[in-house]
Amino acid sequence: MKPRFHCSTTLAGQTLLVLPPGAARHVQVLRMQPGDALTLFDGCGGEYAATIERMGRSDVTVQLGAHSSIEREAARPVHVAVGMPANERMDWLVEKATELGVASIQPLMTAHGVLRLAGERADKKRTHWQAIAIAACEQCGRNRVPLVHPVRAFAAWIDSPPIDDAERFVLSLAEGAHQIRSLRDDPASASLRGACVLSGPEGGLSAVEEQDAIARGFAPLTLGPRVLRAETAALAALALLAST
Template identity: 85%
Template sequence: MALPPGAARHVQVLRLQPGDALTLFDGSGGEYAATIERMGRSEVTVQVTARAAIEREAPRAVHLAIGMPANERMDWLVEKATELGVASIQPLMTAHGVLRLAGERADKKRAHWQAIAIAACEQCGRNRVPLVHPVRALAGWIDSPPIDDAERFVLSLAEGAHGLREIRDGAAADGLRGACVLSGPEGGLSAAEESDAIVRGFAPLSLGPRVLRAETAALAALVWLAHP
């Protein structure tokens, strides 16, 4: 079989040769042992020999819905969230968000972030690739977040928000249901957005007394909730 262009390029950069062994994955779980058969100018063909049912997923599936941070911070967030075991990523446009995407530009950004997730899986040995959903406005997404049977949380600085340890201990006793975490961009969610989330069943979740950067907050919640 011929490798996809990205994987073939990776093999060529590593200067592998016919007869060398490879480990392949298709993003849906498990791994395949393979051997390089031929190295062309732009094409690499391999012989797949066996499949191993190896899993490296986090104990709890955590989905991140993120008010997109600006510049390259969203790239970094997608990469690190993938390494840390995120189940899926929903990029959102919010009231305080700087990044505004629509149409072809939004499609290109989504494809770019999905490629980052694939590359992060290749680097860390993860064999299930998290899905990066199409960019949406928070106002439309929050009415029907597409995560079935998952607890819902919104990161909040408000008094009375649940602490991470409280939520994590509850998850351990609740059979590790999945979780969906809504996190704002730089400046956080607006008061109206946070209120709307709470009305729709998102429990306010505190990360402690300090104000974290948007990308730091999302990753901190991911690590704590994915490994109760």
């Protein structure tokens, strides 16, 4: 696969383009040269073949070719709302969720969550996670970058409509929760436009949070008898729901 780079500017075919600073630095780090081929995408859908025309000290000019409408999105759009795991596990979750085709990610502060973010620190973390999603798209071939939403407290988020026209699920260990495998055998599931899955942090959602979600239309869903780590549970649910 040719090297792929995301451009923050809107692209147009058959034009000369000076790459944005981030993409230009990436090209220079790879020691690419005039005449080398690459692929560019702007996140609006599809991708462009391109050829390096000029390498400057800090700038790179490319010739854009034709637009290709190819997409590599999941069969079903799945939005993940997750109680943020601590340390670098949220970074890993964002990267792998992007590779698996997540439509958007909503970081949440929950009762059992260790990570607490607000103000400038929350904004910096969101920018950091969005950059991880972009890099994952460059690596895996996606041409649409999933949106990482601003960090929100669970209570504020659950009172607003999570995702329009999407079936809602909350991961649960409670008896009576639906088996996620049963959704794959439900013919009605294939007609759904999308899904929103809510997953807790280390320690899971509190009993009150889970009940609040159920009261707002989130169906309790189980991944099976094993207790998974917070980031593993969210990714397993995403992988299964996105392929139904």
